[in-house]
Amino acid sequence: MVAIVARYARWLHTRWPAGTVEPLPEVREDGTTNVPGVYVAGDLTGIPLLKFSLDTGAKAVERIAADLASRPGGAGATRADDPPTLDLVIVGAGVAGMAAALEAKGRGLSYAILEATEPFSTLVNFPKRKPIYTYPKAMRPAGQLRVTADLKESLLDELRAQTNAAGIRPRPVRAERIERKGDALLVHVADGAPLCARRVLVAIGRSGNFRMLGVPGEDLEKVSNRLHDPKDFAGKEVLVVGGGDSALEASIALAQSGARVTISYRKPGFARPKPENVEMLEALRRDPMAPITLEHPTSERVTTAAGPFLGGTHPPGRVTLRLGTQVKAIEPERVLLTGAGGQEEALPNDAVFTMIGREAPLEFFRRSGIRIAGEMRPGAWVAMGAFLLFCAWLYNWKSGGSMSALFQARGWFPFTLPAMLASAGGEIAAAAADPRTLLGTLAISAAGPSFWYTLAYSLIVVIFGVRRIRRRKTPYVTAQTISLMCVQVLPLFLLPEVILPLLGTHGLLPKGIADALFPAVTYGHGREYWRAYGLILAWPLNVYNIFTHEPLWWWIGIGFLQTCVLIPLGIYFFGKGVYCGWICSCGALAETFGDTHRHKMPHGPKWNRLNMAGQGVLAIAILLLVMRVVGWILPDGNWADAIFDPVLKTHYKWVVDVFLAGVVGYGVYFWYSGRFWCRFFCPLAALMHVYARFSRFAIVSEKKKCISCNVCTSVCHQGIDVMSFANKGVPMQDPECVRCSACVQSCPTGVLTFGQVDRGGRTIALDLLPASPVQMREGAASSTRS
Numbered sequence: 001m002v003a004i005v006a007r008y009a010r011w012l013h014t015r016w017p018a019g020t021v022e023p024l025p026e027v028r029e030d031g032t033t034n035v036p037g038v039y040v041a042g043d044l045t046g047i048p049l050l051k052f053s054l055d056t057g058a059k060a061v062e063r064i065a066a067d068l069a070s071r072p073g074g075a076g077a078t079r080a081d082d083p084p085t086l087d088l089v090i091v092g093a094g095v096a097g098m099a100a101a102l103e104a105k106g107r108g109l110s111y112a113i114l115e116a117t118e119p120f121s122t123l124v125n126f127p128k129r130k131p132i133y134t135y136p137k138a139m140r141p142a143g144q145l146r147v148t149a150d151l152k153e154s155l156l157d158e159l160r161a162q163t164n165a166a167g168i169r170p171r172p173v174r175a176e177r178i179e180r181k182g183d184a185l186l187v188h189v190a191d192g193a194p195l196c197a198r199r200v201l202v203a204i205g206r207s208g209n210f211r212m213l214g215v216p217g218e219d220l221e222k223v224s225n226r227l228h229d230p231k232d233f234a235g236k237e238v239l240v241v242g243g244g245d246s247a248l249e250a251s252i253a254l255a256q257s258g259a260r261v262t263i264s265y266r267k268p269g270f271a272r273p274k275p276e277n278v279e280m281l282e283a284l285r286r287d288p289m290a291p292i293t294l295e296h297p298t299s300e301r302v303t304t305a306a307g308p309f310l311g312g313t314h315p316p317g318r319v320t321l322r323l324g325t326q327v328k329a330i331e332p333e334r335v336l337l338t339g340a341g342g343q344e345e346a347l348p349n350d351a352v353f354t355m356i357g358r359e360a361p362l363e364f365f366r367r368s369g370i371r372i373a374g375e376m377r378p379g380a381w382v383a384m385g386a387f388l389l390f391c392a393w394l395y396n397w398k399s400g401g402s403m404s405a406l407f408q409a410r411g412w413f414p415f416t417l418p419a420m421l422a423s424a425g426g427e428i429a430a431a432a433a434d435p436r437t438l439l440g441t442l443a444i445s446a447a448g449p450s451f452w453y454t455l456a457y458s459l460i461v462v463i464f465g466v467r468r469i470r471r472r473k474t475p476y477v478t479a480q481t482i483s484l485m486c487v488q489v490l491p492l493f494l495l496p497e498v499i500l501p502l503l504g505t506h507g508l509l510p511k512g513i514a515d516a517l518f519p520a521v522t523y524g525h526g527r528e529y530w531r532a533y534g535l536i537l538a539w540p541l542n543v544y545n546i547f548t549h550e551p552l553w554w555w556i557g558i559g560f561l562q563t564c565v566l567i568p569l570g571i572y573f574f575g576k577g578v579y580c581g582w583i584c585s586c587g588a589l590a591e592t593f594g595d596t597h598r599h600k601m602p603h604g605p606k607w608n609r610l611n612m613a614g615q616g617v618l619a620i621a622i623l624l625l626v627m628r629v630v631g632w633i634l635p636d637g638n639w640a641d642a643i644f645d646p647v648l649k650t651h652y653k654w655v656v657d658v659f660l661a662g663v664v665g666y667g668v669y670f671w672y673s674g675r676f677w678c679r680f681f682c683p684l685a686a687l688m689h690v691y692a693r694f695s696r697f698a699i700v701s702e703k704k705k706c707i708s709c710n711v712c713t714s715v716c717h718q719g720i721d722v723m724s725f726a727n728k729g730v731p732m733q734d735p736e737c738v739r740c741s742a743c744v745q746s747c748p749t750g751v752l753t754f755g756q757v758d759r760g761g762r763t764i765a766l767d768l769l770p771a772s773p774v775q776m777r778e779g780a781a782s783s784t785r786s
């Protein structure tokens with residue numbers, strides 16, 4: 001049984017890549033952070049490309065200058081401070097810091113720029129004659145600093161020429177941390193007195209710290225995390241630790257130079273490196289003399305190109321794989337590896353390269369009190385706990401629980417609304433008492449909590465939907481958001497609360513249809529108009545039109561059509577997002593209100609396993625359906641009712657609809673993104689994942705444009721590792737995708753496009769609605785040129 005479930009889980013969810021996202025400081029769209037006066041620019045704002053770094057550096061100073069000018073004293077105002085307070089201190093003299101310095105100088109701000117190693121050090125460390133890609137081609141960054149060169153050396157020449165001409169002189173000192181003191185900021189440096197500033201711009205790039213193995217012997221001289229000259233290792237026993245591009249490129253360069261390389265990687269296979277690197281490695285393993293060339297290593301840690309082994313004083317090198325192993329210890333003449341089963345192996349060894357990734361320079365931010373995205377501090381846990389409690393109260397009140405009963409018993413709003421309107425007297429009281437008027441209809445609908453909940457929900461979707469359209473600016477997002485707003489406001493609010501009751505009281509609803517869809521009751525509007533939610537919310541997201549005492553045949557027909565015909569058909573062509581991203585009310589809130597929280601969805605293999613939780617909820621819904629049908633069929637179905645009603649009304653409703661969808665789904669919104677319920681627990685999504693495994697929908701990618709920046713993965717609020725598909729040029733077909741378009745829209749080089757593929761993965765159609773601003777700009781630029 002366990003094996004069957006494991007195979008099913010693999011078929012559905014765990015087969016997909018599950019790379020994680022590098023933590024970065026929490027930076028708002030305008031470059032500000034949680035520490036007042038501290039801004040961040042460059043790579044650390046998310047997109048690791050030269051033009052974006054220039055752009056964010058110059059724009060941050062534009063904002064800082066405007067901000068300072070609007071305060072008493074203004075920018076550059078002379079003060080008799082001791083030590084003198086500068087308008088701005090810029091930390092880091094990379095492209096972002098230098099663009100900021102030029103802008104500060106041009107705007108007459110008093111500033112200092114600090115550099116720990118040497119100006120443009122990241123570019124200085126690029127491999128010799130590295131080609132430079134200045135994506136996006138049509139982008140003109142803000143500010144004065146320009147990049148046009150296509151080789152590392154000429155890039156450095158042009159940048160140095162521009163900054164020297166402008167007289168920018170970085171101070172050679174490492175900044176240690178920032179401290180807020182009253183209105184000013186102190187920048188503590190490694191040697192010397194702190195600098196005092198009114199604003200600080202942090203532009204220290206991502207190079208950060210290389211990750212450590214944390215094993216004995218790691219501090220030996222033979223252990224390194226960069227490869228400069230592979231020829232030094234000819235004829236030597238070398239261990240390379242890691243499974244990414246850095247590890248593979250280092251191994252290829254070393255083996256081609258005559259080293260005997262062993263690769264130790266903790267996983268059983270390579271998942272993330274570029275396929276061409278894996279192919280080159282395999283070719284070398286088959287034939288150490290293979291005519292392959294690693295002309296342009298993409299890893300910043302492998303600074304030398306390598307070509308086929310040309311012979312010399314040593315025999316050719318070789319590569320051996322030790323997948324599924326971990327380094328236990330490094331000794332002067334050997335290394336100890338441990339296998340997955342705990343067995344140990346000692347290998348002779350002359351040198352070790354640890355290529356196991358690097359961490360953004362987060363310690364600087366932590367020391368300065370700047371929040372790291374996704375890091376839960378005690379304050380965040382307390383805030384989330386308090387919000388969960390509020391959601392527990394809200395959903396109890398809205399769903400007819402004890403809070404609702406309390407409000408009713410005490411005669412609190414909204415239960416008192418009809419009485420309040422009646423006491424107003426005159427025409428208002430008369431209209432409120434007549435259910436054929438709009439006010440009379442509202443007096444009945446609005447006398448319960450769910451009306452106010454749905455009204456607030458719809459308003460939030462519309463307000464934040466308009467903001468999303470303005471923020472994202474693509475035809476895709478505009479059309480999708482309008483669809484979500486319309487569905488929420490019309491069939492999911494106005495139809496059951498206002499339109500149907502008014503039609504009913506005016507006799508405009510044919511009796512046959514009304515009886516079939518909205519059975520008569522003795523309270524409220526006299527009919528169950530709330531069942532109209534079922535026109536949009538399909539079984540098993542909404543179970544209440546199907547799990548009825550007597551079968552409601554029309555709803556059973558509608559439900560069957562939705563769940564078994566229309567949704568699978570839509571998914572076949574357009575993916576699960578056809579419903580989750582364009583129609584569903586949970587999706588509507590997540591795409592609008594949750595638009596700025598998408599990056600908070602956790603990624604990684606453990607979370608991908610939790611995707612299976614929805615299958616459990618779906619299994620329970622199916623079991624209940626079977627019980628319900630049996631109850632209808634058997635001559636005396638009371639036994640089924642006796643079990644079914646308590647299970648549905650007491651357990652399923654409160655556990656699934658109220659607790660999982662309401663309290664948990666919305667309670668973690670600001671900390672784990674708006675799609676927590678959709679991704680992990682929704683039973684309809686769980687069913688749609690199965691349909692989606694047979695879909696033609698895919699996000700196709702133009703592999704050669706992908707710079708492996710991981711932006712697409714980081715913005716996916718379904719936790720999908722989009723980059724692992726994009727940088728291999730493989731169509732993304734993870735069934736979790738809700739077609740939100742965040743990855744397509746955010747990709748800085750326009751790699752991704754919504755489309756359809758055949759069974760062989762060949763593209764057969766592309767979406768007509770543009771979703772990538774880069775592709776839109778490039779399309780416009782090429783049509784202008786032609």
Ligand SMILES: Cc1cc2nc3c(=O)[nH]c(=O)nc-3n(C[C@H](O)[C@H](O)[C@H](O)COP(=O)(O)OP(=O)(O)OC[C@H]3O[C@@H](n4cnc5c(N)ncnc54)[C@H](O)[C@@H]3O)c2cc1C
Nearest residue numbers: 042043048049050092094095096116122133175204205300
């Ligand atoms: C191997 C490689 C290849 C690339 N190829 C391309 C390409 O072809 N095209 C492209 O557009 N982009 C490319 N990039 C990305 C590009 O280099 C970055 O986007 C850009 O350098 C980021 O600029 P930045 O100013 O944010 O950071 P950086 O350029 O990294 O500059 C940060 C500076 O801050 C300094 N610093 C760090 N900590 C401190 C401290 N505590 N105190 C003082 N100073 C500090 C550092 O020494 C450094 O000089 C590549 C990057 C790498 C690594």
Ligand code: SF4
Nearest residue numbers: 716737738740741743
């Ligand atoms: S469109 Fe992209 S970001 Fe959105 S869910 Fe799909 S893969 Fe994730």
Ligand code: SF4
Nearest residue numbers: 706709710712726747
């Ligand atoms: S596809 Fe993803 S990893 Fe590749 S460039 Fe675009 S955002 Fe970056």
